[in-house]
Structure formats: structure tokens, C-alpha cells
Amino acid sequence: MKRIQYDSYGGPETMKLEAFELRAPGTGEVAVKVKFAAINPIDWKVRNGSLKMLTGKTFPRAMGSDFSGIVTAVGPGVTRFKIGDPVFGMAQIRNGGALGEAVTAPQTFVARKPDSVSFEDAACLATPGVTAWNGLLDKAALKSGKQVFVNGCTGAVGEVSVQLARMLGATVAGTCGAQAMRRARDLGVQPLFDYRATDLSKIRERFDVVYDTAGTMAVAAGLALLRQGGAYLDINPTPAKFVRAVFNRRLKPIVCIARADILDGLAAAAGNGKLRLPIAETVRLNDAIPLIAALETGRRLAGKALVAM
The missing domain is CATH 3.90.180.10 (Medium-chain alcohol dehydrogenases, catalytic domain)
Incomplete structure (x- = not known):
């Protein structure tokens, strides 16, 4: 072998x-x-x-x-x-x-x-799916009716995050490149922003969950997009961010941690045609x-x- x-x-x-x-x-x-x-x-x-x-x-x-x-x-x-x-x-x-x-x-x-x-x-499915699940369900406890913003919504973790959020009954906005916008719209992302042409500080809407699945957002920019009580999920954890999260509970660095229930949940979603x-x-x-x-x-x-x- x-x-x-x-x-x-x-x-x-x-x-x-x-x-x-x-x-x-x-x-x-x-x-x-x-x-x-x-x-x-x-x-x-x-x-x-x-x-x-x-x-x-x-x-x-x-x-x-x-x-x-x-x-x-x-x-x-x-x-x-x-x-x-x-x-x-x-x-x-x-x-x-x-x-x-x-x-x-x-x-x-x-x-x-x-x-x-x-x-x-x-x-x-595994790494993108587990990472998306760790953020949206384990850390943010996402529920139906909430509003989610996914930075990098057509990357692997981003796409799973969009699909999981919509399965849970949330609405999803997000960013991607211009060439990927058709794919993002097909996934149900609306409103949609071109990350190259958008100043995130100019977005007026606020969200219950912001997930930086691309690892490109400044923490301050992500936190600024949150509603009261919202959660900013950061896919690029660093020691400094873990320390900062102790003092700001809205900041939640994400580490990919697999469990049987998560893998089984991803299997069920894929088997039902809701995740791909x-x-x-x-x-x-x-x-x-x-x-x-x-x-x-x-x-x-x-x-x-x-x-x-």
C-alpha cells in the first residue's frame, strides 16, 4: 500500500x-x-x-x-x-x-x-461539515428565524454553513467572489456581497451570527455586524483570540472537533439531498x-x- x-x-x-x-x-x-x-x-x-x-x-x-x-x-x-x-x-x-x-x-x-x-x-463532507457544525450549532446554538452572515459563503466550510443554516430555518447573507455569485444565489444566499468590492463597515443590516469561514475578517469588523447577543465565529483561531474571547463572549474561535453525532447528522443531511x-x-x-x-x-x-x- x-x-x-x-x-x-x-x-x-x-x-x-x-x-x-x-x-x-x-x-x-x-x-x-x-x-x-x-x-x-x-x-x-x-x-x-x-x-x-x-x-x-x-x-x-x-x-x-x-x-x-x-x-x-x-x-x-x-x-x-x-x-x-x-x-x-x-x-x-x-x-x-x-x-x-x-x-x-x-x-x-x-x-x-x-x-x-x-x-x-x-x-x-467531514472537515468542512464538522467545522460548520461546531460553529453554528455548538457555539452559536443557531435556531429557526435567526439571521446569519457567512463570509466566504462559497468556500467548502462556507457552503456547508449556508446549507446547515437554511436547514435550521435561518436566513443567510454573505460574501463571495464575483465569479461565484451565481452559485451563492443558487444556495439561497441573499443579500450577497462581492468581497473585493464591499466595505463591510458600510453594511447596515445586523445579524444574529457572523461566521468568517474565509478567515479574512478583522475581529472588530465581525463584531460590528452583530445584533445584541449575537455570536461572531472565527475560523482562524489564535492564542490571542482565545484570550480576547474570555473578555468578549460574542467572539467564538472555532476549532474543528469531530463527534459521532455530528458525522451522523452530516450523513443524514447528505442522504436527504440537503447537503452537497x-x-x-x-x-x-x-x-x-x-x-x-x-x-x-x-x-x-x-x-x-x-x-x-
């Missing part, structure tokens, strides 16, 4: 496609034969060492978070799955491994793939490293990038 891994923290040049032996699943874990993996910014953030306080100094390290595939083995105590189940989910950040032919993950980071959802579509992300490009594993490097250095796609095993 092969996977993308690296022997030291660093840039794209550290990535290698190498043979490996999948470890047996431990207590509460499942092993999955990967069919598709989705590329996410977190993949290169981990590889370049931005999260090494969490990921440690043991090498080689495997890359990749989100996957879909078939369960091939279950560890002691696994009750959610059996061998042969079609699933999707995410690897633990300290282990990675989704960008390979097989991966081991906690059963709580995995959900059964609905029959109506393709393996390609399922592979896109567009796919822009799919490559084979042998061709994945150049695509990852291109995305890391600024290439933009109108949808998710997938790796087929």
Missing part, C-alpha cells in the same frame, strides 16, 4: 508517495480501504508544522484528513461499524493518513455513507502531490479537489 507522507515538517518539497504498512485498529478504531480522499488546507498546515504542538515529532508522518471507503477491520469495542460497511469520515489530526490507500480512524470520527450519496461526494459540495477536480494518488502543492501555493478551484485511490 502507498500513501503521501513526509520525514520532516516543511514545504511541499517534503511530500513523498511511499509504501507503508497500515497499523491494526486499536480500541474504538476502524481500518478503512480508502476510495477517495479530499484535500483540505489543514493537510498542509499540519505538514508545515503549524500544529506541531499537537502532532509531535515522530516521523514519517502521513498526510490527509477526509476520506470515504470501506471498513476492512474493526478494533475492540467498536459498535458503530462492521467489516464491509461503506463509510466516510476524518483521520485524527495527530495521525493523518487519508491521502493513502488505507487509513485507521476512531469510530467516532466516521459515519456510515448513505446509499444515495456517492463515495466522491461523501469524501468531501461541488467537486472541481479529481486526480489519481500518483498525481496528487503536484495538485496539493498547487493549491497550497494559491491555485483556486470552484469546488473540492479529490484524490482517487
Whole structure:
């Protein structure tokens, strides 16, 4: 079996496609034969060492978070799955491994793939879906009738946030690039603003929830868009923001934390046709490293990038 891994923290040049032996699943874990993996910014953030306080100094390290595939083995105590189940989910950040032919993950980071959802579509869901859920439901406790503003509403986390918010009965406004406005309108975003041409301080409407899914808003700008009692969700957490959040409860830095109930909720939404992300490009594993490097250095796609095993 092969996977993308690296022997030291660093840039794209550290990535290698190498043979490996999948470890047996431990207590509460499942092993999955990967069919598709989705590329996410977190993949290169981990590889370049931005999260090494969490990921440690043991090498080689495997890359990749989100996957879909078939369960091939279950560890002691696994009750959610059996061998042969079609699933999707995410690897633990300290282990990675989704960008390979097989991966081991906690059963709580995995959900059964609905029959109506393709393996390609399922592979896109975990990290964007969990991040959107963590913000809108866990932190903001979003309810029907509320008004939400999503900065970056056609990025992966942005699109899931729009779809989840509308499922919950909220109305959604937001920003995106001019070329993505048709997609945003199709998702039901209204009013809609071109982020390149809009001064956020000039927006007069106020919102119950502002979610900066693009990570480009100044905290002050996000807070200024809130109604009384509103929540500003910041996808780019830093130590300084966590400290600031202690003194301003409206500021809520978001960290992607998976749970079984979240993955199951995403599966149900996708299975009901209410949640889907567009796919822009799919490559084979042998061709994945150049695509990852291109995305890391600024290439933009109108949808998710997938790796087929």
C-alpha cells in the first residue's frame, strides 16, 4: 500500500508517495480501504508544522484528513461499524493518513455513507461539515428565524454553513467572489456581497451570527455586524483570540472537533439531498502531490479537489 507522507515538517518539497504498512485498529478504531480522499488546507498546515504542538515529532508522518471507503477491520469495542460497511469520515489530526490507500480512524470520527450519496461526494463532507457544525450549532446554538452572515459563503466550510443554516430555518447573507455569485444565489444566499468590492463597515443590516469561514475578517469588523447577543465565529483561531474571547463572549474561535453525532447528522443531511459540495477536480494518488502543492501555493478551484485511490 502507498500513501503521501513526509520525514520532516516543511514545504511541499517534503511530500513523498511511499509504501507503508497500515497499523491494526486499536480500541474504538476502524481500518478503512480508502476510495477517495479530499484535500483540505489543514493537510498542509499540519505538514508545515503549524500544529506541531499537537502532532509531535515522530516521523514519517502521513498526510490527509477526509476520506470515504470501506471498513476492512474493526478494533475492540467498536459498535458503530462492521467489516464491509461503506463509510466516510476524518483521520485524527495527530495521525493523518487519508491521502493513502488505507487509513485507521476512531469510530467516532466516521459515519456510515448513505446509499444515495456517492463515495466522491461523501469524501468531501467531514472537515468542512464538522467545522460548520461546531460553529453554528455548538457555539452559536443557531435556531429557526435567526439571521446569519457567512463570509466566504462559497468556500467548502462556507457552503456547508449556508446549507446547515437554511436547514435550521435561518436566513443567510454573505460574501463571495464575483465569479461565484451565481452559485451563492443558487444556495439561497441573499443579500450577497462581492468581497473585493464591499466595505463591510458600510453594511447596515445586523445579524444574529457572523461566521468568517474565509478567515479574512478583522475581529472588530465581525463584531460590528452583530445584533445584541449575537455570536461572531472565527475560523482562524489564535492564542490571542482565545484570550480576547474570555473578555468578549460574542467572539467564538472555532476549532474543528469531530463527534459521532455530528458525522451522523452530516450523513443524514447528505442522504436527504440537503447537503452537497461541488467537486472541481479529481486526480489519481500518483498525481496528487503536484495538485496539493498547487493549491497550497494559491491555485483556486470552484469546488473540492479529490484524490482517487
